Amino acid sequence: MTRGVHDLGGLPAGPVDLSEHDRTFFDQRVDAMMRLLAHPEHGHYTVDAMRRAIEALPRDDYFGLTYYERWVRAIRQLAIEKGLIGEDELKRKLAALAASGGKT
Amino acid sequence: MRPRFTPGDKVRVHAQEVATHCRTPYYLRGKRGVVARVFGAFPNPEQLAYHKIGVPYQPLYQVTFEYAEVWGRPQRHTVITADIYQHWLESDH
Numbered sequence: 013m014t015r016g017v018h019d020l021g022g023l024p025a026g027p028v029d030l031s032e033h034d035r036t037f038f039d040q041r042v043d044a045m046m047r048l049l050a051h052p053e054h055g056h057y058t059v060d061a062m063r064r065a066i067e068a069l070p071r072d073d074y075f076g077l078t079y080y081e082r083w084v085r086a087i088r089q090l091a092i093e094k095g096l097i098g099e100d101e102l103k104r105k106l107a108a109l110a111a112s113g114g115k116t
Numbered sequence: 117m118r119p120r121f122t123p124g125d126k127v128r129v130h131a132q133e134v135a136t137h138c139r140t141p142y143y144l145r146g147k148r149g150v151v152a153r154v155f156g157a158f159p160n161p162e163q164l165a166y167h168k169i170g171v172p173y174q175p176l177y178q179v180t181f182e183y184a185e186v187w188g189r190p191q192r193h194t195v196i197t198a199d200i201y202q203h204w205l206e207s208d209h
Contacts, residue, residue, distance in 0.1 A: 014133045015142045022143040022187070057167060064137035064165035094167070 017074045018067045042080040045087055049096075056094045065089045117157055119175040120202060125151045127179060128208040129200060137165035140204045144196075147185050148208050152197065153178040160201065174201040 035043070050059045065086035066074075074082065091097050109115075121127060131146030139161050154177055159170025179200045183191040 014135045019142045021141045058161075058164040060137065060161040060164035061167060063161075067137060 016067045017069065017071050036080075039080045042083050042087070046083055049087060049091070056096060057090050061090055062086050117172045117175060117202065119154050119157070119177075121151045121154070121175075121177060121205065121207075123151050123153060126208040127151055127177075127200075127205040129179075130204050130206065132204070136162065138162050138204075140200055141198065143186060144181065144198055144200070147181055149179040149181040149185070149198075151177050152180045155199070158201075160203075174203055176201055177205065179205070 046062065049055050050057060050062055062083070066082050069077070069082060069085060073085065077085065088102070092099055092102070126148065127150070128148045129140060129144050129146060154175060157173035157175045160172070160174045161170065163170040177200055178197055181196045181198070183189075183194040183196060186196050
């Protein structure tokens with residue numbers, strides 16, 4: 013059976029958490045990046061590609077990550093797919109960021 | 117692509133297994149419903165998801181399903197509606 017990890021309609025889900033919560037600064041930054049990269053006219057890929065990348069996450073990641081952490085994974089994958097940044101370049105930048113204590 | 121169906125037409129969703137991206141929920145595969153609205157034709161999301169332009173554009177329908185048809189038990193006054201692209205639908209006579 014090929015049922016996507018995200019395709020949960022009809023499966024037992026337990027109680028739904030209805031509590032309100034604010035978007036963190038991280039959430040807002042990820043949201044902004046996604047909207048720029050998937051912009052209908054000026055973007056580099058579609059929201060459909062975002063969905064595809066998120067749906068392809070391994071099960072443990074899909075359920076272990078937060079909503080916007082899933083988005084970051086998808087943005088990372090699609091940016092590399094589209095050649096916006098290279099895997100090596102990305103790793104170098106992440107290492108530099110970690111070395112600087114997160115200051116850009 | 118021209119719309120094959122009009123409101124009131126009986127349709128059945130393909131009981132297809134796909135490993136790639138699609139917008140047809142698993143729980144509606146193989147289910148019978150009725151076309152409620154025709155929204156127009158849109159780029160095929162199954163192609164857009166892989167950086168293609170999504171041609172031919174696929175007509176999109178709002179389809180209604182009886183609760184019992186979907187979940188196998190009756191529930192009065194409850195119907196389920198979903199937006200389904202034409203290539204996922206076949207005529208159900």
